Amino acid sequence: MATEPDKVRKRGRPAADRAGLTADRILTTALALVDAAGLDALSMRRLARELGVDPMSIYHHLPNKAAVVSGLVGLVFSRMRLPESVPDDWAGQVRAWVDAYRDLTRRHPRLVLQIVTDPVAVTQASETINGPLHAALTSAGVPADKIDACAGMFVDFANGFALAGLEPPSPAPAGKPPQSHFDTGMDVMILGIRALTAGRDER
Amino acid sequence: MATEPDKVRKRGRPAADRAGLTADRILTTALALVDAAGLDALSMRRLARELGVDPMSIYHHLPNKAAVVSGLVGLVFSRMRLPESVPDDWAGQVRAWVDAYRDLTRRHPRLVLQIVTDPVAVTQASETINGPLHAALTSAGVPADKIDACAGMFVDFANGFALAGLEPPSPAPAGKPPQSHFDTGMDVMILGIRALTAGRDER
DNA sequence: ACCTGAACACCGTTCAAGT
């Protein structure tokens, strides 16, 4: 089979109909590629192939590969599903927010390293997650100078847990589903917060 | 300046004196390279240049680049400094072991992602760290079915913390060094363990 | 303005050939 002649792309600006590239389309395609084939499969050339475009076209919308990767992380963060109704108690609130964050990393397991590592993403996280998390910890009675550290504890734990991979072997699918290691960790940390604030104005 | 003629390497087996390559020498050189220039700088070709050797020579000692990286992680783990004298109390023991683990990641910041991620390394960690950590938690009175989860909590936190980067901005170097976020997290988790085991046979 | 193709300086790895 010879090279198909109808696969040759025209050069120059595309006709008005053929929807031009956009950063959005690039990132959406890249995310699908990474979710399906892993981060190693993400190359500018392969991404371009996926888009049906010359590799260099991408550079007119994103400055380089690093921008593609961090754009990916931003896209994932923008899709975070916030809990619809938060519980009344602070412990329930903390769980709800950490769960929302954790779901993010679970939906894109091949991207966790970048998510957890990207400094810009961490800032994004601060704005959307840490706010409510801080509020919950404040209402728990955690002293102001320990709020950041306690919020960080939950996030760091969630990150470390996500990286450590999926749940442990879990040999017994039958019977009561044993409490997951994640949940146990959360319980202990919440007990710790409670102990930290014992005797303070907790509600 | 032309290519220097005396830099030309002989081919074939080296004379007995010129110490041949070994996996050890390759990994030690690779670790120095990564510590100094980052993981991105580690390529088989550059590593070979550093070793004064043809790129392909490396393949006679390590099967591929992945083996080099995981060898690196193993090398780092083998250098873990165990605490010389562990405290009597379980909380002190837990701190000592987590600190030893954390030092590992601090000594090789450009390798943390691999350390935290490498499944073989995690197994190594299980053997050298988790043993004493489990023992400390057992003596704390943690029920047997929660030991793994609690040990994991500390390790996951340490991993997540290491990844989140160095300490926060830390604007105030003067005065009392404020308790680090890491220490606060450890305190809260230990409080949590204590609360978990309240009323049990703790010693 | 946006897209393209050739070109540059790299990669990891296979394989046949040297000693």
Next chain:
DNA sequence: ACCTGAACACCGTTCAAGT
């Protein structure tokens, strides 16, 4: 047994050229 060099199939990115 160990080392080497050419070769293959890739990379990210720059730059001049197309429309």
